[in-house]
Amino acid sequence: MFETPKPVLGNDKPAVVKSWDEWSPLKHVIVGVADGGMIPPGEPALDAKVPEDSDMKGQWGPRSQESADKANEQLDNFAKVLESRGVRVDRPTPIDFSAPVSTPDWENPSSFGCMPPRDVILTVGKEMLEATMSYRCRFFEYLCYRPLMQKYFEDDPHFRHTAAPKPRMSDASYRPDYLSDQIGVEKRLKWTAEKFFVTTEEEPMFDAADVLRFGKDLIVQHGFTTNLKGIDWLRRHYPDHRVTAVNFPGDPYPIHIDATFTPIRPGLIINNPERRLPDEQREFFHRNDWEIVDAARPAHNTPPPLCYSSVWLSMNVLMVDEKTVCVEASEVNQMEQFDKMGLEVLPIPFRDAYAFGGALHCATTDVFREGDLVDYFP
Numbered sequence: 001m002f003e004t005p006k007p008v009l010g011n012d013k014p015a016v017v018k019s020w021d022e023w024s025p026l027k028h029v030i031v032g033v034a035d036g037g038m039i040p041p042g043e044p045a046l047d048a049k050v051p052e053d054s055d056m057k058g059q060w061g062p063r064s065q066e067s068a069d070k071a072n073e074q075l076d077n078f079a080k081v082l083e084s085r086g087v088r089v090d091r092p093t094p095i096d097f098s099a100p101v102s103t104p105d106w107e108n109p110s111s112f113g114c115m116p117p118r119d120v121i122l123t124v125g126k127e128m129l130e131a132t133m134s135y136r137c138r139f140f141e142y143l144c145y146r147p148l149m150q151k152y153f154e155d156d157p158h159f160r161h162t163a164a165p166k167p168r169m170s171d172a173s174y175r176p177d178y179l180s181d182q183i184g185v186e187k188r189l190k191w192t193a194e195k196f197f198v199t200t201e202e203e204p205m206f207d208a209a210d211v212l213r214f215g216k217d218l219i220v221q222h223g224f225t226t227n228l229k230g231i232d233w234l235r236r237h238y239p240d241h242r243v244t245a246v247n248f249p250g251d252p253y254p255i256h257i258d259a260t261f262t263p264i265r266p267g268l269i270i271n272n273p274e275r276r277l278p279d280e281q282r283e284f285f286h287r288n289d290w291e292i293v294d295a296a297r298p299a300h301n302t303p304p305p306l307c308y309s310s311v312w313l314s315m316n317v318l319m320v321d322e323k324t325v326c327v328e329a330s331e332v333n334q335m336e337q338f339d340k341m342g343l344e345v346l347p348i349p350f351r352d353a354y355a356f357g358g359a360l361h362c363a364t365t366d367v368f369r370e371g372d373l374v375d376y377f378p
């Protein structure tokens with residue numbers, strides 16, 4: 001006699017995991033934690049991303065306890081604000097990020113951290129997919145989410161937990177051209193325009209934060225952290241979706257789409273004016289009456305110390321629903337723009353958390369939003 005594996009609970013239990021887009025009413029989310037976050041050691045993909053004039057060049061090691069405490073304070077406060085809006089909040093479980101990591105193909109002196117969940121876990125419908133990732137220092141980051149995944153698996157008989165094939169991340173996956181620290185912005189912009197990125201097409205690679213969910217459409221940035229094979233892998237993995245690759249030629253360090261192109265509600269996207277979506281790619285949105293407007297200028301001229309991201313984290317916002325947006329509390333221009341669009345703005349102090357991996361969209365990943373799968377681009 002064979003035993004049929006049964007869901008622990010009946011099939012009539014309400015779904016715990018479901019989210020099809022970036023703006024439907026948010027009910028359950030994961031917010032990152034800063035504990036043990038590292039300034040990661042040099043490696044091919046990461047070196048390509050750290051700007052020539054960055055204070056992070058050549059540094060690595062644990063971040064200070066003081067900086068982690070300050071970041072955690074803001075992360076905890078963000079979680080509280082979401083809870084006050086009726087959103088359930090879960091947190092990942094850090095592993096020891098300071099320990100050396102290795103596979104049969106490479107060794108890295110440490111990992112990174114588990115602040116930006118958006119980069120690692122992609123929720124599409126009832127499925128949470130662990131991205132392949134593209135940096136060696138983030139190869140094992142999925143482990144921080146396994147306790148939550150196990151719990152969702154037990155609580156929700158329809159939940160699908162999947163993991164994309166781990167890339168080998170051998171040297172063949174990275175272009176040595178990007179190893180020089182003297183490339184300069186001009187050459188970088190030329191390379192971006194030519195779609196000559198640090199990752200090769202050796203094997204599929206993608207970070208979850210290069211994907212934006214528009215119901216039936218997944219819009220994916222091709223850049224440093226996601227290659228064309230990665231996008232093709234996503235296309236084959238989601239046969240009921242349309243997967244469209246986009247490029248932003250103005251970005252000398254193209255990683256993660258969410259400080260570049262941010263959907264606000266059906267029909268409205270803000271686009272970084274320094275990283276304009278090319279006209280031929282705008283067509284797809286315009287044809288369906290979507291408006292793409294320039295995002296407001298950031299309020300700061302520089303990112304905080306030891307931060308990888310640019311000042312454009314100003315537009316890295318989290319939609320609580322179509323009318324409510326979480327914006328970093330010092331980003332006055334971005335708040336004003338949203339105010340004029342008729343949105344309710346929730347100001348969230350968050351700059352102390354930026355260095356750990358980004359702003360409010362990065363720092364979260366969806367577990368549940370209301371609403372069903374909609375085709376916005378018929």
Ligand code: ARG
Pocket residue numbers: 116118119209253254255256257258259260308309310311312313357358359361362
């Ligand atoms: N590439 C972006 C910038 O520096 C940062 C995006 C961060 N996003 C994330 N999900 N970690 O402008």
